[in-house]
Amino acid sequence: MDHLHRKLRDHEAAMFQQGYLDDQFSQLQKLQDDTSPDFVIEVMTMFFDDSEKLLNNMSRALEQVPVNFKQIDAHAHQQKGSSASVGAARVKNVCGTFRNFCEAQNLEGCVRCLQQLQQEYSLLKNNLKYLFKLQQEIKTAGRSIHTRG
Amino acid sequence: MAQFHVLAVDDSVIDRMLIERLLKTSSFHVTVVDSGTKALKFLGLVEDEVRNEKPHSIAAETDQVVEVNLIITDYCMPGMTGYDLLRKIKESNSLKDIPVVIMSSENVPSRINRCLEEGAEEFFLKPVQQSDVNKLKPHLLKTKVKNEDDLINNKRRIHNNAIPLKN
Numbered sequence: 001m002d003h004l005h006r007k008l009r010d011h012e013a014a015m016f017q018q019g020y021l022d023d024q025f026s027q028l029q030k031l032q033d034d035t036s037p038d039f040v041i042e043v044m045t046m047f048f049d050d051s052e053k054l055l056n057n058m059s060r061a062l063e064q065v066p067v068n069f070k071q072i073d074a075h076a077h078q079q080k081g082s083s084a085s086v087g088a089a090r091v092k093n094v095c096g097t098f099r100n101f102c103e104a105q106n107l108e109g110c111v112r113c114l115q116q117l118q119q120e121y122s123l124l125k126n127n128l129k130y131l132f133k134l135q136q137e138i139k140t141a142g143r144s145i146h147t148r149g
Numbered sequence: 150m151a152q153f154h155v156l157a158v159d160d161s162v163i164d165r166m167l168i169e170r171l172l173k174t175s176s177f178h179v180t181v182v183d184s185g186t187k188a189l190k191f192l193g194l195v196e197d198e199v200r201n202e203k204p205h206s207i208a209a210e211t212d213q214v215v216e217v218n219l220i221i222t223d224y225c226m227p228g229m230t231g232y233d234l235l236r237k238i239k240e241s242n243s244l245k246d247i248p249v250v251i252m253s254s255e256n257v258p259s260r261i262n263r264c265l266e267e268g269a270e271e272f273f274l275k276p277v278q279q280s281d282v283n284k285l286k287p288h289l290l291k292t293k294v295k296n297e298d299d300l301i302n303n304k305r306r307i308h309n310n311a312i313p314l315k316n
Contacts (some may be wrong), residue, residue, distance in 0.1 A: 024276050027276070027278055027279070028167075030279070031167075031170045031171065031174060031279075036170060036173075039170060042166065043163060043166050043167065046162055046163055046166060047163055050162060050163060077225075077254075078161070080254070081161060081164070081254045081275065082161060082163045082164070084254060084275065084276050085161070085163050085164055085167055085275065085276045086163060
């Protein structure tokens with residue numbers, strides 16, 4: 001089970017080092033305890049659902065003629081807020097740039113930013129899913145150790 | 150000792166999860182709603198009754214007196230903003246003494262000042278952290294002591310006015 005722990009620790013460290021996660025994610029982890037053992041996964045699952053909805057909305061809004069920059073900005077604002085709340089640093093930063101392009105009513109900039117946002121979000125989601133998978137494997141391994149002889 | 154009851158208001162589902170967990174970790178009893186309108190309903194104030202409401206806030210559905218010791222609300226919400234909600238609370242005879250805290254993801258000094266001037270106790274920048282929530286208890290205790298002081302003063306007054314009967 002040691003190698004699993006090491007894998008988890010390394011992966012988590014890398015996510016922080018590479019800026020996918022910031023201190024706010026650590027705050028979420030601190031809020032998880034015996035009374036709320038799945039808190040992080042619950043919040044992140046909600047974040048995934050919320051983000052995917054917003055990304056879709058932004059995509060559709062950019063296809064409209066004429067483009068409603070105020071509405072797209074509202075979506076970007078929401079995405080920025082939720083990213084900040086869960087510690088999704090890279091996603092949050094792209095949202096900041098996105099909002100600037102919205103304010104400038106720069107369509108090309110917005111389209112580029114949306115692509116970047118989708119990319120960062122995908123990377124974050126995959127990395128987090130792997131993190132949760134490792135945590136689950138450790139849990140399962142721990143359980144089977146206890147039930148053996 | 151009874152727990153303090155905090156009403157949290159935020160239109161973001163993620164922020165609602167976060168604030169609820171933060172408050173519960175600090176041993177508060179928590180009610181979370183997603184709009185200012187729902188907050189006022191919970192507090193027993195329906196919008197058009199604001200001006201002529203009765204001294205006790207009576208929850209519309211349950212006919213009970215709802216006791217809320219602190220309200221913490223997001224600033225940016227569709228429809229009724231946190232600032233609008235703050236104003237309605239401070240304009241209400243039954244609710245104006247409840248401490249109100251505002252949260253916002255944006256650091257706008259004029260916004261912060263406006264809220265503090267309107268009577269907000271604190272203004273937290275999001276994401277809200279444990280260290281922010283730790284700042285809430287003093288505001289709650291202040292209100293409790295104020296109420297207890299009234300009780301003590303009333304008792305003293307009665308005692309002083311009592312004329313001992315002597316033979």
